[in-house]
Amino acid sequence: xxxxxxxxxxxxxxxxxxxxxxxxxxxxxxxxxxxxxxxxxxxxxxxxxxxxxxxxxxxxxxxxxxxxxxxxxxxxxxxxxxxxxxxxxxxxxxxxxxxxxxxxxxxxxxxxxxxxxxxxxxxxxxxxxxxxxxxxxxxxxxxxxxxxxxxxxxxxxxxxxxxxxxxxxxxxxxxxxxxxxxxxxxxxxxxxxxxxxxxxxxxxxxxxxxxxxxxxxxxxxxxxxxxxxxxxxxxxxxxxxxxxxxxxxxxxxxxx
Amino acid sequence: xxxxxxxxxxxxxxxxxxxxxxxxxxxxxxxxxxxxxxxxxxxxxxxxxxxxxxxxxxxxxxxxxxxxxxxxxxxxxxxxxxxxxxxxxxxxxxxxxxxxxxxxxxxxxxxxx
Numbered sequence: 197x198x199x200x201x202x203x204x205x206x207x208x209x210x211x212x213x214x215x216x217x218x219x220x221x222x223x224x225x226x227x228x229x230x231x232x233x234x235x236x237x238x239x240x241x242x243x244x245x246x247x248x249x250x251x252x253x254x255x256x257x258x259x260x261x262x263x264x265x266x267x268x269x270x271x272x273x274x275x276x277x278x279x280x281x282x283x284x285x286x287x288x289x290x291x292x293x294x295x296x297x298x299x300x301x302x303x304x305x306x307x308x309x310x311x312x313x314x315x316x317x318x319x320x321x322x323x324x325x326x327x328x329x330x331x332x333x334x335x336x337x338x339x340x341x342x343x344x345x346x347x348x349x350x351x352x353x354x355x356x357x358x359x360x361x362x363x364x365x366x367x368x369x370x371x372x373x374x375x376x377x378x379x380x381x382x383x384x385x386x387x388x389x390x391x392x393x394x395x396x397x398x399x400x401x402x403x404x405x406x407x408x409x410x411x412x413x414x415x416x417x418x419x420x421x422x423x424x425x426x427x428x429x430x431x432x433x434x435x436x437x438x439x440x441x442x443x444x445x446x447x448x449x450x451x452x
Numbered sequence: 453x454x455x456x457x458x459x460x461x462x463x464x465x466x467x468x469x470x471x472x473x474x475x476x477x478x479x480x481x482x483x484x485x486x487x488x489x490x491x492x493x494x495x496x497x498x499x500x501x502x503x504x505x506x507x508x509x510x511x512x513x514x515x516x517x518x519x520x521x522x523x524x525x526x527x528x529x530x531x532x533x534x535x536x537x538x539x540x541x542x543x544x545x546x547x548x549x550x551x552x553x554x555x556x557x558x559x560x561x562x563x564x565x
Contacts, residue, residue, distance in 0.1 A: 287559030
């Protein structure tokens with residue numbers, strides 16, 4: 197670690213005090229933090245390299261660095277309309293807490309009002325197996341896996357900013373943590389008409405996407421049926437009586 | 453059946469003949485699934501002539517046994533055993549225990565509650 201950082205950590209102002217002041221004035225952070233605590237003692241002066249290490253201790257850290265030691269800042273949601281739910285899962289509390297903290301900070305600096313992390317109920321799975329590889333069922337052993345979950349909800353988020361936030365978290369994904377996000381978008385009234393208008397443009401993009409969604413296997417079966425029914429062996433029996441007396445129309449096969 | 457088997461080994465886990473056989477069955481089943489489903493559809497479709505459906509029945513019964521899904525059995529990726537395989541880990545109970553005790557299965561610990 198940087199010697200400047202490690203030596204000045206003890207000099208930080210009282211965390212409870214500064215946390216309150218920082219969060220009260222969250223929206224204008226740089227201006228507010230400069231005016232807090234004792235300005236004469238902590239006024240920032242760039243330290244010349246030849247300074248004595250003892251004097252260096254009195255130099256205050258930049259506020260952005262200081263904030264790392266404090267609880268993450270938050271923005272207030274004005275309307276409280278949910279725009280994104282991010283769920284994180286892990287087997288390790290440390291990693292999960294760390295990454296949830298990171299996500300909250302990222303949301304703050306992107307200007308997104310975030311609430312959380314909400315500790316969702318953990319998922320406990322248990323397995324009981326015999327200790328021996330052969331018989332001896334009376335002596336068994338229990339194993340378990342606890343999946344811990346945290347939920348971060350973004351409110352009043354601009355959809356693009358939310359996407360940026362999610363992409364940022366994906367880019368800095370932490371080991372041993374799975375993430376999933378539900379994103380909501382809101383439209384004006386009369387969505388149907390606008391969607392109809394934009395349908396033609398979307399058609400090209402949608403078709404490529406739809407082709408990936410699992411109808412292909414069913415189509416393969418339907419094609420196979422038609423192929424088989426048209427074969428001579430199957431055609432030969434066509435004139436014979438139907439199994440059911442009332443004739444049903446021969447529709448192309450559909451599967452539900 | 454060796455005619456279905458891949459000419460070159462296409463498996464990366466523990467390998468013995470039973471594992472290879474099961475793997476072959478999975479591939480053959482996947483390949484022939486549309487055909488099986490088509491025949492099943494013809495057999496059950498009451499609007500088709502009886503003889504067509506009877507022929508489809510015959511054809512379905514004459515398909516190779518490797519094309520049946522019931523031939524597929526989950527096997528241990530560590531030792532190829534077919535019994536006592538935990539679905540969550542694709543391992544037999546003993547292999548699972550050894551690996552879990554060694555800390556090689558993510559998140560799994562000895563439980564005590």
